[in-house]
Amino acid sequence: MISYKKLWDVMKKQSITQYALIKTYGISPAQITRLKRDESVSTHTIEMFCEILNCQPGDIMTYIKDET
Numbered sequence: 300m301i302s303y304k305k306l307w308d309v310m311k312k313q314s315i316t317q318y319a320l321i322k323t324y325g326i327s328p329a330q331i332t333r334l335k336r337d338e339s340v341s342t343h344t345i346e347m348f349c350e351i352l353n354c355q356p357g358d359i360m361t362y363i364k365d366e367t
Contacts, residue, residue: 303334306359309352324351 310316320326326347333340345356352359 300337300363300365301339302337302361302363303359305361306334306348309354309359313352315352320351326351 310320317331320331321328324347330340330344334344345360348354348359349356
């Protein structure tokens with residue numbers, strides 16, 4: 300599973316709100332919802348967030364091994 304918990308931490312540190320992502324950067328609310336639920340998103344979406352936040356993919360997402 301991929302966790303996007305780090306994304307919200309980076310956004311908080313940079314004072315970028317979900318509202319700003321939607322209104323300023325054109326991120327769809329559906330994509331934000333998918334990220335909040337740790338659901339699958341495209342590499343394009345990851346790239347957009349990295350550009351907006353000036354970071355690397357590893358700064359905003361973490362792989363968590365499924366223990367099943």
